[in-house]
Amino acid sequence: MSAMQPTYLHDYQPPAYRVTHTELKFDLSSSATRVTARLHVERHPAHQDAGALPLVLNGEQLTLKRIAVDGEELEADEYAQDDATLTVHRVPESFLLDTEVEIDPAANTALSGLYQSSGMFCTQCEAEGFRRITFYPDRPDVMATFSTTVIGDRATLPVLLSNGNPVESGELPDDRHFVTWEDPHPKPSYLFALVAGDLKKVEDRFTTQSGRDVTLQVWVEEENLSKTDHAMASLKRAMKWDEETYGREYDLDLFMIVAVNDFNMGAMENKGLNIFNSAAVLTHPHTATDAAFQRVESIVAHEYFHNWSGNRVTCRDWFQLSLKEGFTVFRDQSFSADTNSAPVKRIEDVSMFRTAQFAEDAGPTAHPIRPDHYIEIGNFYTLTIYEKGAEVVRMLRNLLGWELFRRGSDLYFERLDGQAATIEDFVGCMSEVSGLDLTQFMHWYSQAGTPEIDAHGEYDYAKSEYHLTLRQRTAPTPGQPDKVALHIPIRMGLVGTKSGQDLKMTVDGESVGTDTVIHLREYEQHFVFTDLAEAPVPSLLRGFSAPVKLRFPYGREDLAFLLQHDSDGFNRWDAGQRLAMLALEDLIAAHRNGVEKVMDVRVVEAFRTLLTGETDDKAVLAEMLTLPSEAYIAEQQPVVDVDAIHAARTFVKQSLAYALRDEFMAVYRANQLDAPYAPEPQQIAARSLKNVALSYLVAIEDEEALSLAQAQFDADHNMTDVRSALTLLTHSSRNDLADPALRAFGEKWSHDPLVMDQWFSIQVTRPQADALDRVKFLMEHPKFSLKNPNKVRALIGAFASNRVNFHRIDGAGYRLLSDVVIELNKLNPEIAARLVTPLTRWQRFDEARQELMKAELERIRAEDLSPNVYEVIEKALA
Ligand code: ARG
Numbered sequence: 038m039s040a041m042q043p044t045y046l047h048d049y050q051p052p053a054y055r056v057t058h059t060e061l062k063f064d065l066s067s068s069a070t071r072v073t074a075r076l077h078v079e080r081h082p083a084h085q086d087a088g089a090l091p092l093v094l095n096g097e098q099l100t101l102k103r104i105a106v107d108g109e110e111l112e113a114d115e116y117a118q119d120d121a122t123l124t125v126h127r128v129p130e131s132f133l134l135d136t137e138v139e140i141d142p143a144a145n146t147a148l149s150g151l152y153q154s155s156g157m158f159c160t161q162c163e164a165e166g167f168r169r170i171t172f173y174p175d176r177p178d179v180m181a182t183f184s185t186t187v188i189g190d191r192a193t194l195p196v197l198l199s200n201g202n203p204v205e206s207g208e209l210p211d212d213r214h215f216v217t218w219e220d221p222h223p224k225p226s227y228l229f230a231l232v233a234g235d236l237k238k239v240e241d242r243f244t245t246q247s248g249r250d251v252t253l254q255v256w257v258e259e260e261n262l263s264k265t266d267h268a269m270a271s272l273k274r275a276m277k278w279d280e281e282t283y284g285r286e287y288d289l290d291l292f293m294i295v296a297v298n299d300f301n302m303g304a305m306e307n308k309g310l311n312i313f314n315s316a317a318v319l320t321h322p323h324t325a326t327d328a329a330f331q332r333v334e335s336i337v338a339h340e341y342f343h344n345w346s347g348n349r350v351t352c353r354d355w356f357q358l359s360l361k362e363g364f365t366v367f368r369d370q371s372f373s374a375d376t377n378s379a380p381v382k383r384i385e386d387v388s389m390f391r392t393a394q395f396a397e398d399a400g401p402t403a404h405p406i407r408p409d410h411y412i413e414i415g416n417f418y419t420l421t422i423y424e425k426g427a428e429v430v431r432m433l434r435n436l437l438g439w440e441l442f443r444r445g446s447d448l449y450f451e452r453l454d455g456q457a458a459t460i461e462d463f464v465g466c467m468s469e470v471s472g473l474d475l476t477q478f479m480h481w482y483s484q485a486g487t488p489e490i491d492a493h494g495e496y497d498y499a500k501s502e503y504h505l506t507l508r509q510r511t512a513p514t515p516g517q518p519d520k521v522a523l524h525i526p527i528r529m530g531l532v533g534t535k536s537g538q539d540l541k542m543t544v545d546g547e548s549v550g551t552d553t554v555i556h557l558r559e560y561e562q563h564f565v566f567t568d569l570a571e572a573p574v575p576s577l578l579r580g581f582s583a584p585v586k587l588r589f590p591y592g593r594e595d596l597a598f599l600l601q602h603d604s605d606g607f608n609r610w611d612a613g614q615r616l617a618m619l620a621l622e623d624l625i626a627a628h629r630n631g632v633e634k635v636m637d638v639r640v641v642e643a644f645r646t647l648l649t650g651e652t653d654d655k656a657v658l659a660e661m662l663t664l665p666s667e668a669y670i671a672e673q674q675p676v677v678d679v680d681a682i683h684a685a686r687t688f689v690k691q692s693l694a695y696a697l698r699d700e701f702m703a704v705y706r707a708n709q710l711d712a713p714y715a716p717e718p719q720q721i722a723a724r725s726l727k728n729v730a731l732s733y734l735v736a737i738e739d740e741e742a743l744s745l746a747q748a749q750f751d752a753d754h755n756m757t758d759v760r761s762a763l764t765l766l767t768h769s770s771r772n773d774l775a776d777p778a779l780r781a782f783g784e785k786w787s788h789d790p791l792v793m794d795q796w797f798s799i800q801v802t803r804p805q806a807d808a809l810d811r812v813k814f815l816m817e818h819p820k821f822s823l824k825n826p827n828k829v830r831a832l833i834g835a836f837a838s839n840r841v842n843f844h845r846i847d848g849a850g851y852r853l854l855s856d857v858v859i860e861l862n863k864l865n866p867e868i869a870a871r872l873v874t875p876l877t878r879w880q881r882f883d884e885a886r887q888e889l890m891k892a893e894l895e896r897i898r899a900e901d902l903s904p905n906v907y908e909v910i911e912k913a914l915a
């Protein structure tokens with residue numbers, strides 16, 4: 038089947054024809070929408086001297102009603118159609134192409150192209166959805182201005198939106214009306230958007246630094262009007278930040294955000310008309326947690342930032358996806374760091390990265406930041422492209438320093454404005470402004486897998502020298518057996534064991550200060566620090582200065598020391614995580630060997646110090662008190678033993694709670710807030726600290742703690758506290774407390790889909806053995822639907838993250854997941870391909886589980902698969 042053939046980066050050719058202007062007319066109706074298109078087409082200059090070139094357009098699931106070139110209807114033998122393309126055999130150098138097609142939005146459950154969600158029409162075109170709307174050269178290097186007329190019923194579709202500015206509107210016969218939109222900025226088809234529905238808006242204004250007056254609108258269903266404040270405020274902050282930080286200004290008079298309930302991803306940066314998953318835009322203190330508020334802020338900013346990093350400068354082809362996504366994630370991370378607690382933002386991002394991206398990089402779907410082939414580009418919206426891409430941009434920022442990096446960014450936006458660019462263009466600008474040779478650095482974009490660094494250090498008392506040896510190695514990944522040495526910047530300090538202070542460092546006779554970057558470029562390198570007054574403990578990879586695994590044979594005393602004294606907040610946190618990991622590893626071994634578990638007192642004492650000491654950053658403290666997750670612990674194990682990990686982590690948590698009950702209780706009580714809820718850093722910090730403390734106390738099912746959790750739930754002050762309390766009760770063994778609370782919550786919020794998502798997730802992530810039965814039961818719940826991606830993620834996705842239950846040794850968890858994947862393969866291939874991920878990680882488990890997981894993959898493979906699922910399954914079973 039042709040859809041299963043890979044596309045290769047090295048096959049890239051400029052398009053034979055380009056479109057300079059696109060006129061579209063949509064006559065909307067549920068199952069028979071008419072799309073009339075007039076394309077202004079001309080031969081691409083790169084193909085000027087070629088002979089007669091056919092015009093090949095993409096098009097899927099379109100019923101062609103009419104086709105004409107320069108007003109002449111084509112005869113049947115003048116063009117050819119298959120299930121993915123339309124070819125016109127002979128066309129002039131420049132011409133008008135008219136087509137008319139019929140499409141069926143109501144039948145579109147894949148949510149790619151034009152579809153319906155809660156009665157409204159909306160689109161998702163990235164990456165290749167536009168070809169389900171009309172015949173078009175659907176590739177990002179074809180950029181045109183658009184003029185779009187949307188026609189719909191006045192009563193059911195009072196609001197008709199598209200990109201750019203509204204230029205005309207009016208009434209039509211049969212109670213229909215129309216609005217015409219014009220987008221003056223040339224754009225690729227993946228940035229096209231249309232929304233039509235019964236929507237209400239909130240409106241605000243923003244004046245740009247050059248004085249352009251911009252109208253800002255957030256469009257939602259009427260019942261959600263009270264949930265838009267935070268998104269609007271976040272948008273204004275993001276607009277200002279991008280002006281101040283990157284000198285980037287908005288370029289239209291109108292900027293719109295629309296919330297839709299059925300959406301495959303978080304949101305989409307369509308020019309002037311961003312479309313959001315309602316979960317990524319709606320917030321209210323009673324329905325959204327602090328984490329949700331922060332997520333909304335960062336996604337609103339992310340999509341807004343794409344207006345420059347993505348839209349004004351777009352990608353030449355989809356292999357360059359990280360050009361816009363990695364850079365834009367880096368920009369949104371910096372924005373969130375500036376707006377909230379910077380150290381906590383870094384800790385959260387790195388925790389997630391080291392758990393999920395490392396797992397991706399170690400699995401069968403590992404790919405470079407710039408892949409060299411794909412079957413289905415929809416499978417490459419990954420943590421590697423986004424998050425590892427952002428880490429690489431961060432390394433560039435650190436290598437150049439902010440000022441040069443900003444100059445490189447200015448050059449990039451200026452030189453490539455209005456163009457479809459490559460990763461070489463971006464890195465080239467950085468190299469040009471700085472004079473740095475980034476040749477070796479470029480391997481970060483083409484080499485998959487996580488580099489592992491083995492570090493060893495020795496202090497020579499006689500010479501007052503510290504010798505540091507670093508070795509790098511990247512394990513083979515599919516298709517890449519041999520790895521080159523990468524350029525790895527390692528930010529570090531040497532902390533004096535006597536003084537507890539960062540020591541002044543001298544390398545090669547040159548003083549480098551108390552915090553420096555050493556550059557590992559070879560497989561093995563040796564660094565000598567001279568004139569050291571005392572023996573140090575090294576603090577390596579400060580701030581996670583490169584996306585690598587770094588091993589150093591730290592003793593527990595060293596880690597306890599760094600936890601107290603490291604001047605780098607990130608590494609203080611990391612020292613605590615490493616210390617906890619050493620204890621957890623002992624306990625995992627004890628569990629496996631059936632010997633009694635003994636708690637490491639050094640961890641208890643470290644926690645006591647944290648709990649009773651002074652703190653100026655409660656948010657960081659809350660992170661320090663959080664044990665590595667089961668998923669993160671699993672990443673560190675050669676063979677994952679889910680039960681031993683769960684038992685060990687529970688044991689540590691309970692031991693800490695027994696030993697430090699009063700301390701946790703004091704922290705809980707000291708961090709109660711009376712003030713009205715606000716999603717601001719100080720309050721968020723207090724709530725997270727309080728709720729972490731409560732989680733320890735409930736872990737030992739302390740009666741007082743259970744009643745505090747119950748009271749916190751009953752007080753109903755804000756969703757962060759309510760959800761936290763409900764989760765603790767539900768994940769305890771006390772069904773007598775959990776059941777009534779769950780019932781009350783479910784009844785109270787049955788009308789609110791985003792709250793019901795949380796209600797589903799809380800139940801199916803409980804460690805008790807009934808979790809799987811609950812999933813089955815809840816799949817029949819009237820508020821559940823396989824057609825809604827948020828519901829699938831909230832119930833099935835959440836269950837797959839419930840490690841002890843998903844990995845049940847009877848295989849019932851795997852079976853449940855594969856049943857859903859098989860169903861979703863027909864309905865929504867993109868979501869199906871994502872959902873199957875946990876099964877693809879089978880190599881990491883014991884043999885019994887490996888066999889069970891592979892059997893489910895084989896069962897999926899026997900189906901008639903979408904390209905999305907096919908590609909993932911073939912890699913997983915290769
Ligand atoms: N460009 C969008 C974003 O960053 C994601 C769109 C992904 N779409 C998809 N169908 N995979 O934020």
Ligand code: ZN
Pocket residue numbers: 339343361362365
């Ligand atoms: Zn993005």
